[in-house]
Amino acid sequence: MLKKGKLRGRKITPRGILIYILLSIWAITTIYPFFWVIVNSFRQKKLIRSDSFSLPMGVSFTFDNYQTAFSRVDILGAYKNSLIISCSVTVIVLILAALAAYGMARYTFRGKEILRGLIIASMMFPAFSTIIPVFRMMFGWNIVNTESVGLSQLSVILPQIAGNLSFAIVVLMGYMRSIPIELEEAAYLEGYNIYQIIFKIIVPLAKPSFATVAIFTFLWSYNDLFTQMFFLRFKNTFTITRLLNEITSIAGVNYGLMAAAVVLVVVPVLLVYIGLQKNIIKGLTTGALKG
Amino acid sequence: MQLLRSKNNISPQKTIKLEKFLIESGDGATVLRLYLKEGASMNSVIYKRKTPLLVLLIPAFLFMTLFLYYPFVMNIFNSFTKITGLGTSGEGYNTPWYANYVHLLDDPLMRTSLKNTLLLMLATLVFQVGIALLLALMVDSIRKGTQFFRTVYFFPIVISATALGLLFNLIFLYNGGMINQLLEKLGSGAIDWKDGTHYLFTMFFPVMWQYVGFYFVILVTGLNNISRDIYEAAEIDGASGLGRIRYITLPLLRNVLCVCLTLAITGALKVFDLPWIMMGSGMPLDKSWLTGTYMYHQTFSMGDVDYGSTIGIVIVVLGVVVSQIANRIFKEKDY
């Protein structure tokens, strides 16, 4: 009697067509810049400023930009560094933020509003106002400016965790408060303790939310040029973003290299997103009240 | 509501109560209210004991205190001292110690940046969150192609601001940019997109466009969290498409929308990359400053680090105040 899943019939309505048209228009605007960057990464750098909107055919097509990128610097090593740093940050942020968000969402206690205000405040701290004291502190712990790749990575991971925690907590709080409390009550009546409730009920339910927070945390840690520039000094510790920023510059001339660099930086993130996105979609078929 | 009973160990008594109300009322809104009323209040018995709370909160807050709060407090000190270069230590206190704050009040550029930032906050809400909401609702309602749209709407956020800045600069370029080329072909003259009349549009448009995808993904996840069952129940009771959106989707999205509100406010106050690349140094003629770009300018270009710290503190205070006000107006609900 109840049709699971399909709310709309299979018929094509004018409304349906309109929706598809609108969605496609927006899709074109979002695809075009990406397409533009890829196209220009194959164009000779001289021509980019003067003629960037046509397709590079014949003479203007070139692999030079990619060749320069790969030969000048150690790209694979940089990818490895980026992945290690960004994955660690994402995993740790998820764990810590999930716990904290759960605590903030469900419990009431004195000072909760103040704590909430503090979290929101910390979202607003600009990166360069906190970087110097953090640098000093970590230098005191002997983890900055060392030759060890692992320690250099650690010196980037720690501040990045802190920086992303506030965003993660705020977003996860929002999602968790929307989970109806019945299930937890039912579980409690069955004799579960808090930790079992967290792992057996909340976590499975909040998987899409975790995936969303994960992708943004990964992305911001990956693209966070400022922290990386400050703490990564030696070439073998560079992340891909830092590395490619090093070989291109805003005021620089080499737009071809820059376009190639952008493509090289973007590819892993998109892969991670597509992978995680399957998790976001899973939510569609899993109702909130299923066990 | 057979689903409820079989999948969970909710007592039969409870389920019967629910069913009864559902059958009696035909109005979609009433279904919702009653259904939710069954939810226990936050002072549920599970959460009376507070000891697990410490375990939950301490790790995260430890990180944040060490790496965020403590440095920021140092920043507050900095705003009272005289610092000439990022990285050098303070050279004694300003005379008088609150000099930076007085400067803040006199500074016409600060006023411009505050005005522009408030405009940006409004624009962000209406356009970024608004368009994202529409897109999320639309994508949620179609069957085919959702994965494609989800992937593609995410693209702008992934591309670095440098590349986007280059693209938009090339689009809006005075000499031979894409738009001006089109205008010249159509016969009207080239427009300087960064001059006094057009700068606001040229600065806002790329920033708006870039982050729609961000709110889109957050809202889509929020929409997914709403169970299909509720929609089905409402459809049985005869709620129309728009009615469903109004009475079910939006209220249940309320928490997520509140989060988006907070993020929009903080985003507008902090945004820096794209505006700086497109309209560096407040061009034209110091009209387009935003709090984020102005603070960067003071700290790095001018080297007036203590004043930059002061602006940073203003940003934080403003952010907390505005978001608290916003949260009071759009009160979050617990379910």
Add this chain to the structure above:
Amino acid sequence: MKKVIALVLALTVCGSLVLGCQNTTKTSVTDTTAAGPATTKATTAETTAAAGPAKITVVTSYGGDDGNRANYETAVAAYEKATGNTVNDASGTSNEEWKAKIMADFETGAEPDVLFYFNGADANDLVNNKKVVSIDTIRAAYPDFASNMKDDLIPASPADGQKYAVPVNGYWEALYVNKSVLEACGVKVPGADYTWTQFLTDCETIKAKGYTPIACSLAEVPHYWFEYSIFNHDTVATHATLPASSTDTAGKAWVAGLNDIKTLFDKGYFPTNTLTSTDAETFQLMADNKAAFAIDGSWKIGWFQENAADINDFTVTYVPAQNERKATDLIGGLSMGYYITEKAWNDPAKREACVKFVEAMTKDDVVSLFGATAVTALKNGTTAPADADSLTIAALAMTKSATGVAPAVQDKLNQTARTELFSGSIKNIVTGSLDTAKAIDAALAIKE
């Protein structure tokens, strides 16, 4: 499934971090000095043999996208091969963040052993806090240090008048000219006798023919027109004096110079969107054969080599002169140099390695490679590469026939004052909303 992957990932990451930590904890146990781990290798080297291979940390601005990056890396490799020492290179591109990082490093004791940095007001903090060693001190132990340089051309620090940094290649600023545009307008390419009045007439002709006379972004880079306009009201000897106010001799030159820029703006010789464009945009006008003149520095030769359709369309010559200045008087100088830090100097194992490094990087042939056309302090001068293009040859001819070189007076301003003047005031001066003398006084009032 995702959780499992995440867990595995986390464990691998933690595992690799722990392994990474292991390495450094071992070495830090042997670290007896208070300095950071970077010097532990040096300590162990010290105990083995005083002249054993050393490891030095070097920071320069020849990283990233600098035109001389490849030359730098070759020179470093040659040094390593010749001496057996290793160089830990943490060079970057010169920008504000790079400067901030270096200052932060000195503050926290994490500074490098050899530093290539500005020798003007930007390095005052280093000199005042005795973080760097003066050339005289180095010469007391190594008499031949920097002996291939003319001493009076090695710039002294404005903080105490002593010399600290050994220069490599300097810079000059001059007038780049698009010959094909001039030809289309019937204007002669300027020479050593170019006057301001001639320049104004030429600009009028060029404008009438529909081209942009001057390619300059007043919004982003008014620096060079600023420098030369003022130069046109003083002399080589007096140019580098910072005025105390807008009313003394130097100050009056500043007022007159800035008013000249305003005149050029009012006559419409700058691009229409000069107040909103970027430097890259306006320079593209030169490459697109839409503009005729641009003042820029020696580093811009590389830009022309990359972007000009035909390099022979361009040449570089003298900026038009007024009053006492001759057109052949150039702005130029040596703004950066190699410093040896106190930290490295006091470390017996590193001292020799650092001295040898600086000497290797400032040898005659290395300097010639870095900047043949630029101003240098070399006693023997530079030699041009054999395959130089027409622009390089023109630049060489220009610098060889220069009658005087004055350093840029803007380097004497502190950063805040400089940014206030260029980024804040100039646009208001040219549009008439700010009085020139007032703007200058306001900028001069900003003290460090």
